[in-house]
Amino acid sequence: MAKRIDVKNVNIFYGSFHAVEDVSITVQPRTVTAFIGPSGCGKSTVLRTLNRMHEVIPGAYVTGTVELDGTDLYGPGVDPVAVRRVVGMVFQRPNPFPSMSIFDNVAAGLRLNGVKNKKVLAEAVERSLIHANLWNEVKDRLGKAGVSLSGGQQQRLCIARAIAVQPQVLLMDEPCSALDPISTLAIEDLIQQLKEEYTVVIVTHNMQQAARVSDQTAFFNLAAQGKPGRLIEMGTTEKIFSNPDEKATEDYITGRFG
Numbered sequence: 320m321a322k323r324i325d326v327k328n329v330n331i332f333y334g335s336f337h338a339v340e341d342v343s344i345t346v347q348p349r350t351v352t353a354f355i356g357p358s359g360c361g362k363s364t365v366l367r368t369l370n371r372m373h374e375v376i377p378g379a380y381v382t383g384t385v386e387l388d389g390t391d392l393y394g395p396g397v398d399p400v401a402v403r404r405v406v407g408m409v410f411q412r413p414n415p416f417p418s419m420s421i422f423d424n425v426a427a428g429l430r431l432n433g434v435k436n437k438k439v440l441a442e443a444v445e446r447s448l449i450h451a452n453l454w455n456e457v458k459d460r461l462g463k464a465g466v467s468l469s470g471g472q473q474q475r476l477c478i479a480r481a482i483a484v485q486p487q488v489l490l491m492d493e494p495c496s497a498l499d500p501i502s503t504l505a506i507e508d509l510i511q512q513l514k515e516e517y518t519v520v521i522v523t524h525n526m527q528q529a530a531r532v533s534d535q536t537a538f539f540n541l542a543a544q545g546k547p548g549r550l551i552e553m554g555t556t557e558k559i560f561s562n563p564d565e566k567a568t569e570d571y572i573t574g575r576f577g
């Protein structure tokens with residue numbers, strides 16, 4: 320079940336450095352939301368607060384609340400590992416587990432969750448690879464190393480690995496930045512399909528990509544170098560790209576800076 324995300328008055332720190340200031344946004348279930356903005360404005364940092372990955376950096380912390388269907392992910396007693404099971408993540412560079420086969424890469428999360436039954440694992444691996452649009456390309460070589468695939472295939476393998484544990488939200492941090500244009504289009508098609516089941520949030524530097532894949536767009540910016548990043552505006556992608564409220568948004572989208 321896809322979930323709604325409510326970010327309320329979130330401030331994000333790396334030790335004494337205030338990286339992101341007072342962000343409040345709502346992400347609706349079964350939508351794709353794109354985070355855009357110039358380098359260093361905090362897009363990835365905000366993304367990583369949505370599954371408590373930010374705090375794995377020593378000294379890093381978050382104030383405010385991030386609710387998933389009303390439950391605060393930062394509430395007392397919430398286990399960050401359990402959060403990451405529900406809110407999956409796909410990274411910039413495809414990162415299959417290097418020593419594992421295609422099958423084992425997809426099955427890894429399920430095995431960690433205690434699933435041992437071979438039939439259950441095989442069904443879940445097939446379902447996830449079909450869902451990630453990779454099954455037809457790999458079904459005859461599931462025992463081969465995950466890293467033997469092309470970059471675009473590896474990224475779809477990582478998406479299959481992320482969805483195998485049936486998360487409710489999928490975070491993607493520039494998932495196409497290391498890929499060629501054909502693989503990029505394959506991932507973009509896949510993102511469109513994934514939103515039928517998941518809430519998807521994607522960080523991208525590619526304006527065309529944001530326009531192609533997202534329903535909502537959030538534009539972040541820095542007031543000045545060394546100052547925290549801020550959310551400037553968020554709205555439907557159509558509005559942000561055609562008639563934004565803020566001049567800075569228009570300047571960024573039309574390539575005047577960033």
Ligand SMILES: Nc1ncnc2c1ncn2[C@@H]1O[C@H](COP(=O)(O)OP(=O)(O)OP(=O)(O)O)[C@@H](O)[C@H]1O
Pocket residue numbers: 333336338356357358359360361362363364365376548
């Ligand atoms: N591990 C870290 N330790 C300290 N500061 C960090 C760390 N990671 C990021 N920052 C700082 O936090 C701010 C926001 O960085 P972040 O990577 O979130 O920006 P971004 O908008 O995603 O940038 P880019 O588009 O270049 O990836 C920057 O000033 C960055 O230098």
